[in-house]
Amino acid sequence: MVNSRKKKGLKISLSLTILINLIGIYSFAQNRIPEYFEYEMLKITDSVYVFTRPMPFRVVQGNVTVIINKKDVIVVDGGGSPDAAKIIIKKIKKITSNPVRYLIITHWHGDHAFGNQEFVKEYPGIEIISSRFTRDYFVSPGLQYPVTFSQDKGFKEALDRLDNLIKEVEINKESGYEKVLENLNQKRNHDFYAIRGQYKKTIITMPTCVFEDRMTIYRGGREISLLSLGFGDTQGDVFVHLPKEKILITGDAVVNPVPYGFSSEPLEWIQTLKKASDLDADVIVPGHGKVQYNKQYLIKLIESLEAIQVKVKEAIDNGVKSEEIIDKIDLRNIETEFTQQDPVLQFYFRLYFSKPLVTTLYDKLKSSALKQ
Numbered sequence: 372m373v374n375s376r377k378k379k380g381l382k383i384s385l386s387l388t389i390l391i392n393l394i395g396i397y398s399f400a401q402n403r404i405p406e407y408f409e410y411e412m413l414k415i416t417d418s419v420y421v422f423t424r425p426m427p428f429r430v431v432q433g434n435v436t437v438i439i440n441k442k443d444v445i446v447v448d449g450g451g452s453p454d455a456a457k458i459i460i461k462k463i464k465k466i467t468s469n470p471v472r473y474l475i476i477t478h479w480h481g482d483h484a485f486g487n488q489e490f491v492k493e494y495p496g497i498e499i500i501s502s503r504f505t506r507d508y509f510v511s512p513g514l515q516y517p518v519t520f521s522q523d524k525g526f527k528e529a530l531d532r533l534d535n536l537i538k539e540v541e542i543n544k545e546s547g548y549e550k551v552l553e554n555l556n557q558k559r560n561h562d563f564y565a566i567r568g569q570y571k572k573t574i575i576t577m578p579t580c581v582f583e584d585r586m587t588i589y590r591g592g593r594e595i596s597l598l599s600l601g602f603g604d605t606q607g608d609v610f611v612h613l614p615k616e617k618i619l620i621t622g623d624a625v626v627n628p629v630p631y632g633f634s635s636e637p638l639e640w641i642q643t644l645k646k647a648s649d650l651d652a653d654v655i656v657p658g659h660g661k662v663q664y665n666k667q668y669l670i671k672l673i674e675s676l677e678a679i680q681v682k683v684k685e686a687i688d689n690g691v692k693s694e695e696i697i698d699k700i701d702l703r704n705i706e707t708e709f710t711q712q713d714p715v716l717q718f719y720f721r722l723y724f725s726k727p728l729v730t731t732l733y734d735k736l737k738s739s740a741l742k743q
């Protein structure tokens with residue numbers, strides 16, 4: 372009798388353990404997506420907030436800036452996925468009951484624009500504003516990648532590319548490579564699936580309003596200037612400037628702690644950044660990463676780009692060939708400035724910044740030298 376009661380008790384506690392575990396697994400699965408798209412909220416002034424994702428480069432979603440006016444709200448980049456936008460909207464509603472009237476998109480990249488659909492759903496009267504180039508790009512094949520990534524073939528190809536990168540890191544075994552592998556394997560085994568889930572739900576939602584060089588929205592004493600300053604990370608980059616509050620939102624023309632070097636016009640990008648640095652601003656909100664409370668990082672970026680341009684030009688003059696340039700150019704000092712020798716940051720500095728930048732600079736400088 373005692374034994375059977377004991378057995379019964381054991382059975383009950385076992386099923387309880389299984390049930391608790393199942394609930395645990397279930398809630399972990401339920402929580403996974405929100406956790407992936409969770410943001411840190413930063414109060415810049417009483418009525419300007421910035422939402423950022425932790426770096427470096429896990430489930431990349433652009434920074435979101437929320438400007439609260441007396442009767443409405445203006446958002447700059449509404450999150451890079453439907454779930455991210457839902458989280459942002461919830462957070463905005465906790466701060467204010469004012470409706471979002473304008474959603475400004477700094478450029479066409481999905482990590483800044485794939486949350487649009489949720490804003491339209493929640494705020495039917497909303498206008499989505501971008502540069503003309505950005506809106507035109509929304510209907511181009513360039514924005515097919517959510518569809519490609521959602522399909523098995525495209526997803527497998529993306530996984531294969533990442534696997535090749537992982538293999539390279541394993542073979543090279545540079546100092547601290549284990550940390551890089553950890554980051555890449557997280558991406559490989561978790562982030563990619565989370566992103567794919569979002570892409571499957573994404574409905575490309577076009578801007579409804581475009582401008583050419585400049586547009587200004589007035590709200591009481593507040594001025595919100597939208598500026599096309601030239602080629603940045605893309606041809607259609609928009610900077611948003613709040614002159615009274617001295618806040619400048621840059622999109623991916625500025626990314627922290629490691630910049631993006633994907634611009635197809637890096638020489639013009641330097642000029643664009645110089646125009647941006649002439650604007651009166653104490654707070655700089657980059658496209659990704661930490662908000663900056665002075666212009667130091669922006670100036671460091673401009674100076675580094677100029678130094679790299681000089682080095683590439685010298686290499687061309689010395690007869691360095693296109694296929695040798697990445698190995699021959701010495702960017703160690705500049706790299707350390709940005710990465711402080713953190714192995715993961717070093718990895719992304721090379722992958723996202725120096726390699727694409729140096730390659731494009733080489734081609735641009737070489738072809739302009741040939742024309743002379």
Ligand SMILES: [Zn+2]
Pocket residue numbers: 432433480482483623658659
């Ligand atoms: Zn971005």
